[in-house]
Amino acid sequence: MQLKYKIVTLSVLPLIVSVLFICVLVFAQSRKLEEQQAKLVESSIMAAKQAELKNYLELALSLIAPLYQSGRDDEQARQQALNMLARASFGLDGYFFVYDSHGKSLMHPRQADLVGKELIGMKDKNGLPVIQALLKSAESGDGFQLYTWEKPSTGQVTEKLSYVVMLERWGWMLGTGIYIDDVEVATHKSRQEVASGVLTTVLAIASFALIAVLVVFSGGLMLNFTEQRLADRKLSALNQRIVHLQEEERSRVSRELHDGISQQLVSIKFQFELASLELESGRGRGLDNLRAGTARLGEAIGEIRRISHDLRPSLLDTLGLSPAIDQLVREFEQRTTIRTQYECGLDDAEVDKDVSVTLFRIIQEALTNIERHSEASAAIISLSISPRAITLRVEDNGVGFDPGLLDRSHGIGLRNIRERVDHHRGTFAISSSNGRTELQVEIPRA
Structure with a gap:
């Protein structure tokens, strides 16, 4: 073999071997990176879903809290709580379910055929006794359980993550869940992105290596003995260039993966x-x-x-006017330390829905004015009903003001109250002196 061919061979063979070794190393590292990336995405999504489930269940607990914390154990209270939970939902496939401690289904808004059945022995497609596992998870305090269940929107059996808690006094297990078929989609997409980036890197390395081989081979054919040193320098520079290109490509892939993930995560998840x-x-x-x-x-x-709650308290729609006002008064007392007495002399069933909203907003506005302007230490709210009208009185022991200045005032609180009362063709009156201010509203009954 002539010397120039030996030079070409000695230059090309190490280059080819190094490129092959780099490709094998990249593929090996890509598999490891792919698994790490998939696990990171999966753990991040699952952590976010667990936090989301806790939020939903806390909202459900707050929804039935007035009934549960009232100490009532009668069937009417429980059925009312079940009705409230059945109407609550989130998303396309989000709902709440209730079982008793023996595995009997008490409420399932999406699968009514299960209600009333003993499901303690029911198993999913993987052989997991679902209700037993949920009860065990709720009793242990962990609350989270993974199993398969029919997805309402598609009718297909899908992986589901549920979070359950025990309501000991009623002997209930309350829970909700999220279908996690999107986790597999996200991890699959993550794997595809890593594989695509690695393939791009390998193709770039192979392309540059091929170009380098062609350049070396073409240059070697024209080399003579006096040009061997120049050829050696070029080969050295070429090898260094491949190494730099490899590192730059790895850095680019790393930045793309990192930035892509960062855009998908919010600060709390991170x-x-x-x-x-x-x-x-x-x-x-x-x-x-x-x-x-x-x-x-x-x-x-x-x-x-x-x-x-400020926009529209859920209790006003679910339990009615009196519980909503009671909650408003409690929150007002806690926030301001002003002793507030609430006297209710009407049945919520006797009050029209629009009138309930009006009365609630008037009380809310009146309490706001007491907090801001009255310097009072006590307040009284009373509601009464007669065959002719519903009467609301709000009284405080504050510093008072001159009612004659109302028309020249720039405030909109009392103006809003007056407009709400006028809408129902009612009457509005306010009297004030030092130590006593009383607001009285009468709304005619239909």
Whole structure:
């Protein structure tokens, strides 16, 4: 073999071997990265879904809290709670279910044929006794259980993650769940993205290697002995270029994967994920991050509840006017420390829905004015009914004001009250002096 061919062979063979080794290494690393990425995506999504389930169940518990915490154990109270939970739903396939401690279905809004049946021995397609597992999870305090169940929107049996709690006094297991078929889709998409990035990297390396081989081979044919050093320098530079290209491509793939994931995660999810990683590694900041994330989540939930209640309290629609006013008074007392007495002399069944909303808003506006302007230490709210009208009185022992200045006032609170009363063709009167202010509203009965 001539020297120039030996030079070409000695240059090309190591290059080919190194490229093949790089490709094998990239594929091996890609498999590892693919598994890590899939596990990270899956754990992140599952953590988010667990947090979401807890939020939904907390909302359900708050919905029936007035009934449960009232101490009532009669069948009417329980049936009322079941009706409230049956009407509550979220998303296309989100609902709540209730079983007793013996596995009997008490409420299932999407599969009414199961209600009243003893399902303690029912198993899913994997042989898991579903109701037994849910009861065990609820009693242990963990609450989360993974099993297969029929998805209402498709009718297909799908993986489902549920969260359940025990209502000990009633002997109920209350729970809800989320179908997690999208987790498999997300992990599959993550694997595809990694595989696509690796394939692009390998093709780029192979392309550059092929170009390099052609350049080396073509140059080697024209080389002579005096050009061997130049050829060696070119080959060295070419090898270094391949190494740089490999590192740059890996960096690009890494940035794309990282940025793509970061855009899909919100800050609260990221904080829980960070706390999980730090707890696994034994670092002390994991618990702090977990508490901070929990606190932020609690603040967000609290703010949402507050805004939702201000816009329209759920009790007004579910339980009626009196429980809604009672809750409003309790919250007002806790917030302002103003002793407030609520006297109710009417049955919610006797009050029209529109009138209930009007009365609730008037009381809400009146309490706001007491809090802001009256400097009172006590207030009284009374509702009474007669054959002719419904009467509302709100009284406080504050500093009072001049009612004659109302028409020249720029405030809109009392103006809103007057407009609401006029809408129902009612009467509105207010009297005030130092130490006593009384607002009286009469709304005619239909």
